[in-house]
Amino acid sequence: MRPFKYSTTNDINVAVKMLQVKGHAKLLGGGTNILDLMKEDVEHPEELIDITGLSYTQIKSISSGPNAEGISIGALCKNTDTANDPIIRQNFPLVAQAILAGASAQIRNMATNGGNLNQRTRCSYFYDIAMPCNKREPGAGCAAIEGINKMHAIFGWSKDCVAVHPSDLCVALVALDAIVKVMGAGGKERLIQFSDYHRLPGTDPQKDNNLQQEEIITEIQLPKNNFASKSYYLKVRDRSSYAFALVSVAAAIEMAGNQIKQVRIAMGGVSHKPWRAYEAEQFLINKTPDEANFNLAAELEMRNAKPLKHNKFKVELGIRTMVRALTQAMNGGKHT
Incomplete structure (x- = not known):
């Protein structure tokens, strides 16, 4: 692992500003993905910004706006807490089932919902820095296309990348028409339809999603639906x-x-x-x-x-x- 600077803040506006001015900084929530990537020398941020002190940890009803009567899930709420929440289990059991199908209990206890959305592919060629990978190094090529591609994509892939997104939670969220709320520079908030949050590889496979460099996920909104019983x-x-x-x-x-x-x-x-x-x-x-x-x-x-x-x-x-x-x-x- 390469040397890096560690910073912490309890203010989201400060965190946004730090991301804005430090292009090689990464956020640290549960750390279950970024730290592995750093150990494998796949990612080497110059700075980690610890945001575990931010307040986005609650699961609560939405009382107003277009998603009134829906549920807001804090981006820093742990996967385990989300899956075990009575409101989620009763009204959105698909979310609980998907979370419990992923990773291990120990990882779910640490991993955050926001981090789950932003986790990177587990493609073996992406993790092997001796192999060419456009996602890791744009322009290097994609070793998986002619390599062992059992685990890879059958929809939406391009000649530049055939990797798949690893999340279970995200599959449930896109099925339920979830919405991602993010905050950017100047406290500006925006809502992103979940179906538009992640990207197909195209010619820019290094871009996993449509989040801007300085934006931070604050919550995931689940609109009210009638799917709970089936x-x-x-x-x-x-x-x-x-x-x-x-x-x-x-x-x-x-x-x-x-x-x-x-x-x-x-x-x-x-x-x-x-x-x-x-x-x-x-x-x-x-x-x-x-x-x-x-x-x-x-x-x-x-x-x-x-x-x-x-x-x-x-x-x-x-x-x-x-x-x-x-x-x-x-x-x-x-x-x-």
């Missing part, structure tokens, strides 16, 4: 714990009689950003929630996949995972 997060991985998804699916359904009124489907492990399955969703509106329709929806979504040499299995796995997640969502999240 939602499920399903993660398929090589081993049952502490492993990243081969494919994951967040599914949520609202019924009107015997037909689907609304449905939300998002996938993890398949793209540079959490992947919203819009085609599958559109197909299922006003359909009966049976296995045949679930299969047709999944096949419709997966027909646009562009697998690489070693991850063609993700197409069929994606279909089966989506069908199973939708089925279990209809059963109230219970296994059948």
Whole structure:
């Protein structure tokens, strides 16, 4: 690990200003990702700004504005506290399920929600500084395209990057139309739709999201919905714990009689950003929630996949995972 300066502040305006004037500074929350990256010499910030003293740790109801009756989750609230919060478990169980599917209990106890959104890919070529990686060093090339790419993208990749976003929580958040609230220079706040927060790689794979250098996430807003009783997060991985998804699916359904009124489907492990399955969703509106329709929806979504040499299995796995997640969502999240 290279030498770095450590600073701390309890004032978000000071933290924003520090990021603004120090282009090579990084924020320190739970530290579960940035410190690993520094140890591997993937990231080498000149300064770490400890923001654990900021006040954005609460989970509370939103009383006014466009998301009134929704929930605000503090960016510095720990993953464990979020998953175990009674309001989250009752009204947004998909969020709790996704968090509990990720990492280990020890990491969830340290990791923050804001840090979860901004964590970097776990692509093995990104972590291996001896290998070319456009995300780590723009213009170097992408070793994963011709390398072992079992864990890599099948949607939205480019010739410059085929890495996938590692988060489970983010898959649930994009399915639930979450909103990210950030603060920038001069105390200016803005709201970012979760579907617009993360980026596809394009020609700039080093940019994971649309956050500006000086901006800091303060909260994640969850609009009120009617999905709580029929939602499920399903993660398929090589081993049952502490492993990243081969494919994951967040599914949520609202019924009107015997037909689907609304449905939300998002996938993890398949793209540079959490992947919203819009085609599958559109197909299922006003359909009966049976296995045949679930299969047709999944096949419709997966027909646009562009697998690489070693991850063609993700197409069929994606279909089966989506069908199973939708089925279990209809059963109230219970296994059948």
